[in-house]
Amino acid sequence: MVEPIFDYQFRLILIGDSTVGKSSLLKYFTDGKFAELSDPTVGVDFFARLIEMKDGTQIKLQLWDTAGQERFRSITKSYYRNSVGVLLVYDIRNHASFEHIPLWMMEAQRHIEPHRPVFALVGCKLDLVNNGGQREVTTEEARAFAKQHGLHFVETSARTGVNVEEAFRMVTQEVYSRIRSGEYKVEDGWDGIKTGFARPSTLDFNLVVAEPEKSSCC
Amino acid sequence: MSGSDSDSFLSADEDYSSPKAQIKPANSPNASLGHNKSVKQKKLQCHDDAGGIVEENKPRLSTEERTQDNNNSDDGWDDWDDDDDNQNNPISEKKLSAEKSKGQIENSTLGALDKAKPSNDNDGDGWDDWGDDEDDNLSVETSHSELKTASKTKTQMPSLSTTASNEPGNNVSSSYDTLPVLRELQSDSRKTQYTKDHKTETERRENEIVEKPESSWGWKNWGGVVSFLSNATEGVSTLTSQVSQGFCNVLENSIGVPDPEEMARIKHEEEKNQTKSTDNSGNEKILVKKDSKEDLIRSSVGNLLTGVTQIGNKVITGGLDTLEGIGKKTMTILQENDPLLLNKRKLLGLDGDKPVLSQILREAKEKSEETENKLKQIQKNSYKKQLHFEMLFDHYHGLVHLEALEMLSKQSSLKLQSLLEPLTGKALAEMQETLNEVKELCDLGELDEENDCLSGAVDLKEKLAAATEDLGIEVDFAELVKCWEGNSTSLAKLEDVEPQEIYNKALRCLAETTALIVSKMHKIAELILIQDHHSTANEADSLVQLTHIFCLHLRSIANLFGAKLNTYETTEETSSLITSIFLEESSSSSYVKSAFQLFIPILQMGAA
Numbered sequence: 001m002v003e004p005i006f007d008y009q010f011r012l013i014l015i016g017d018s019t020v021g022k023s024s025l026l027k028y029f030t031d032g033k034f035a036e037l038s039d040p041t042v043g044v045d046f047f048a049r050l051i052e053m054k055d056g057t058q059i060k061l062q063l064w065d066t067a068g069q070e071r072f073r074s075i076t077k078s079y080y081r082n083s084v085g086v087l088l089v090y091d092i093r094n095h096a097s098f099e100h101i102p103l104w105m106m107e108a109q110r111h112i113e114p115h116r117p118v119f120a121l122v123g124c125k126l127d128l129v130n131n132g133g134q135r136e137v138t139t140e141e142a143r144a145f146a147k148q149h150g151l152h153f154v155e156t157s158a159r160t161g162v163n164v165e166e167a168f169r170m171v172t173q174e175v176y177s178r179i180r181s182g183e184y185k186v187e188d189g190w191d192g193i194k195t196g197f198a199r200p201s202t203l204d205f206n207l208v209v210a211e212p213e214k215s216s217c218c
Numbered sequence: 219m220s221g222s223d224s225d226s227f228l229s230a231d232e233d234y235s236s237p238k239a240q241i242k243p244a245n246s247p248n249a250s251l252g253h254n255k256s257v258k259q260k261k262l263q264c265h266d267d268a269g270g271i272v273e274e275n276k277p278r279l280s281t282e283e284r285t286q287d288n289n290n291s292d293d294g295w296d297d298w299d300d301d302d303d304n305q306n307n308p309i310s311e312k313k314l315s316a317e318k319s320k321g322q323i324e325n326s327t328l329g330a331l332d333k334a335k336p337s338n339d340n341d342g343d344g345w346d347d348w349g350d351d352e353d354d355n356l357s358v359e360t361s362h363s364e365l366k367t368a369s370k371t372k373t374q375m376p377s378l379s380t381t382a383s384n385e386p387g388n389n390v391s392s393s394y395d396t397l398p399v400l401r402e403l404q405s406d407s408r409k410t411q412y413t414k415d416h417k418t419e420t421e422r423r424e425n426e427i428v429e430k431p432e433s434s435w436g437w438k439n440w441g442g443v444v445s446f447l448s449n450a451t452e453g454v455s456t457l458t459s460q461v462s463q464g465f466c467n468v469l470e471n472s473i474g475v476p477d478p479e480e481m482a483r484i485k486h487e488e489e490k491n492q493t494k495s496t497d498n499s500g501n502e503k504i505l506v507k508k509d510s511k512e513d514l515i516r517s518s519v520g521n522l523l524t525g526v527t528q529i530g531n532k533v534i535t536g537g538l539d540t541l542e543g544i545g546k547k548t549m550t551i552l553q554e555n556d557p558l559l560l561n562k563r564k565l566l567g568l569d570g571d572k573p574v575l576s577q578i579l580r581e582a583k584e585k586s587e588e589t590e591n592k593l594k595q596i597q598k599n600s601y602k603k604q605l606h607f608e609m610l611f612d613h614y615h616g617l618v619h620l621e622a623l624e625m626l627s628k629q630s631s632l633k634l635q636s637l638l639e640p641l642t643g644k645a646l647a648e649m650q651e652t653l654n655e656v657k658e659l660c661d662l663g664e665l666d667e668e669n670d671c672l673s674g675a676v677d678l679k680e681k682l683a684a685a686t687e688d689l690g691i692e693v694d695f696a697e698l699v700k701c702w703e704g705n706s707t708s709l710a711k712l713e714d715v716e717p718q719e720i721y722n723k724a725l726r727c728l729a730e731t732t733a734l735i736v737s738k739m740h741k742i743a744e745l746i747l748i749q750d751h752h753s754t755a756n757e758a759d760s761l762v763q764l765t766h767i768f769c770l771h772l773r774s775i776a777n778l779f780g781a782k783l784n785t786y787e788t789t790e791e792t793s794s795l796i797t798s799i800f801l802e803e804s805s806s807s808s809y810v811k812s813a814f815q816l817f818i819p820i821l822q823m824g825a826a
Contacts, residue, residue: 005598043744044622046615062618071748078629079622191621 006050006060006196010175011082012168015104016089017097018068021124024158025089026065029168034159041067044079051169053176060196061172080111084184084192085118085171092123092155095136098145105149115192118174120152121145122167127157605725607802611809616733619740620813626743627816630823637826649826656822659758662765662814671774675703678771685763688756691745698734701727702771709782717786721795724779725802731775732806735768739813743820752824761821765814769807776803 014022023041028034030047047063064083066076080086086108090097105119123142129135139155146153152170156163178184179193186193556562611617634653641649672678682695705727712720742764746757780796 042741046618046622048613048615072744075626075629075744075747078625081625 006058008057008176008179009060009062009194009196010084010172011062011064011192011194012085012087012171013064013066013080013083013108014087014089015066015076015080015108016068016087017091017094017100018070020068020089020091020094020097021158022068022087022089023065025087025122025124025156025164025167026063028158028161028164030063032161034161040069041065041072043067043072043075049168051172053173057176058196059172059176061168063168077107077111080108082191083108083112083117084115084175085120086112087120087122087167087171088151089122089124090137090142091125092129092135092137092142093125093133098123098137098142101145115190117192118152118171118178119149120154120167120171122153123155124158126155126162127159130157605722607725607729607805610726610729611733614730614733616729616736616809619733619737620809623736623740623743623813623816626740626747627819630747630819634819634822634826652825653822656754656758656825657818659755660762660814660818660821662762662811671777672767672770675699675706678702678767678774681767682764685760685767687760688753689742689760690749690751690753690756691742693738693742693745695738698731698738698771701730701734702775705775706778709778712782717783717792717795720779720783721799724776724799727775727779728772728799728802728806731772732809735771735810736813739764739810739817743817746817746820746824749824754821754825757824758821761814761817765810768810772803772806772810776800 014026016022018040023038023045024034026045026047027038030049044067045065047065048060049063050058050060052058064079066072066079086105088101088104088108090101092098101121108117108119121142123137123139125133142155143153145151152174154163154167154170156167158164175184175193184193186195552562553559608617638646638649672681679695679699682698686693686695705723709720709723712723742761746752776799779799783792783796783799786792
């Protein structure tokens with residue numbers, strides 16, 4: 001069970017072509033397991049994990065795993081709006097999935113506006129090319145694209161778990177830094193960033209009020 | 219130096235009339251240094267050459283002050299000081315003359331003046347001007363003559379001169395106090411100058427005159443202590459010491475209020491001394507008389523002046539001695555049984571060991587922060603321990619599914635709005651009718667409260683399958699059935715557990731089931747939205763049925779756990795727990811119902 005006490009909740013969304021490995025990536029990140037077989041995602045699925053920043057801040061990541069299938073495209077775009085971070089996922093053995101990345105990115109930007117989310121480019125199935133499989137998207141190519149569009153970039157494997165944690169952590173860290181710098185704020189009507197509902201902020205107020213009353217009687 | 223002196227002297231007469239010309243600060247350090255030097259030199263000169271030169275120097279000093287530029291930082295100080303000095307200095311000159319005529323050693327007085335004057339810096343000008351205004355004719359002339367006679371007679375009063383030099387402040391105050399007396403003396407001395415014949419009589423009278431103003435001055439408050447002022451002799455010193463001794467005795471005896479008997483005794487002693495001292499002064503005066511007739515008068519005036527000055531100084535020193543005695547005595551009394559005043563310091567809160575206020579505050583703050591953190595931790599833990607339906611519902615992603623469903627519902631509403639906008643007339647009416655029809659189809663009606671529960675997992679499965687038969691969408695309810703199976707079997711196995719644990723299990727089960735239901739509804743909504751062909755009536759019918767089954771299912775769960783708790787002894791705890799279970803069940807149902815309401819625009823979209 002996810003720790004109910006946290007400081008912030010970030011909503012991250014994973015988008016990309018069907019079968020690139022979004023659900024597997026999330027499953028590994030939240031469960032530490034790799035499923036050999038998995039059903040295609042219907043609409044959207046949800047995952048959650050708590051991660052801790054270097055300064056001890058607890059952040060709950062609410063992860064929206066969207067269906068990559070074309071038929072769900074019309075409804076998945078409804079889910080973009082409340083996201084603060086976007087992971088653009090492609091299959092490094094499938095160049096077409098990489099080619100669609102700019103389209104996914106534009107779609108996300110269009111729906112998330114006026115908010116400006118943190119983007120990350122995540123290449124999946126690294127384990128398969130390391131085992132002699134055919135790589136279609138070179139690291140250099142992907143890195144150049146990421147640099148050009150100001151994206152974080154990492155290549156991962158949900159089977160071995162390589163860089164899975166890093167992929168999510170770098171996005172979270174970036175969002176958190178932007179909160180610290182004041183670029184991002186908790187806003188009413190926007191669920192990209194929320195403060196932890198269990199954080200006893202009203203409690204502090206009560207404490208302050210209660211104590212002087214106690215002392216005044218003696 | 220001499221050149222500049224003469225220059226300033228030339229212009230002196232012009233400036234002489236204006237007393238404001240006195241203070242003009244020095245331009246540069248060098249200038250002020252030179253200036254001070256010149257003043258000193260002149261003063262020395264003044265003393266050596268006596269009266270006549272003093273007169274000449276007065277304007278010179280003031281003009282030199284004037285010629286200096288205005289950048290002295292001691293501006294205010296000088297201004298302030300001069301007010302005092304205007305009054306003081308004529309007296310000090312007279313004092314000087316008086317002392318000399320009394321026969322004091324010239325060197326000692328000079329020394330006294332030299333020491334006293336530099337401390338006042340450029341004040342010489344101030345008194346010079348003042349003196350010119352008022353007692354030009356008297357003080358200077360008299361001092362001139364008196365100084366001549368001064369060297370002839372010698373008596374020892376070194377203590378007086380030293381006190382005068384060491385404590386210029388005392389000197390100032392004493393001379394200030396005696397000022398009115400001196401004025402009277404001046405007028406008297408004038409008289410004596412014209413009536414030379416009645417030498418001794420006037421002298422006696424003068425003595426009386428001196429006596430009278432003194433007594434009217436309010437010094438009588440001190441009782442006998444002050445009455446000796448008029449008599450002006452050595453007896454004073456013994457008196458003051460006696461008085462201070464008396465004070466010490468008094469202090470020893472009590473808090474400090476003099477005993478009336480003691481006071482009477484002291485007064486008596488003083489009176490004795492007074493008579494003694496008058497005899498002494500008489501003897502002195504006789505000695506003076508032997509000199510010459512002219513000198514006699516002047517010396518008598520000098521005598522009086524010296525006496526007054528001496529008295530002033532004596533009173534001050536005596537007073538100080540007394541004060542010192544009081545202070546010492548007070549300290550010794552305070553320190554009795556309390557070495558180093560440790561207890562009293564503690565009592566007054568003056569102890570140096572006492573921690574600083576800021577430190578105390580800081581410590582207090584730290585302490586409160588610590589307790590606050592502890593309290594937070596405790597509350598966190600208790601929050602974690604205590605199960606909350608909303609939290610569990612969120613944990614099973616029920617909340618986020620509901621939110622996603624809401625998003626889809628909103629999206630559909632917006633689409634419907636955009637569809638309705640271009641429509642007019644008949645088309646719009648038709649469209650609205652269709653939408654209303656769908657809305658009517660989605661009326662849940664009254665959920666029959668009396669309806670018996672689902673008999674089990676199989677019953678649930680069958681009913682759900684029947685409800686979704688006409689939906690046209692394949693929905694997998696396996697998870698829901700599995701959850702139900704798992705919970706019911708584990709509950710049956712539970713034996714000898716706390717009622718609270720049963721409650722917790724019920725809460726988890728309800729939250730998980732509700733979350734699953736909402737997620738299934740969300741999925742159905744998604745699938746309906748991506749459906750190409752719709753039979754809205756069937757969809758609506760299916761969903762109404764499903765919602766009924768879901769609510770029934772939740773009721774069954776609540777009943778199951780409630781029944782389990784009923785097997786326990788009926789206490790306040792168990793009954794309240796049963797109530798809470800049904801309360802949570804109703805809130806779960808309301809989630810499901812609100813989820814169903816979100817379907818309406820989605821179904822309308824399909825119909826449109």
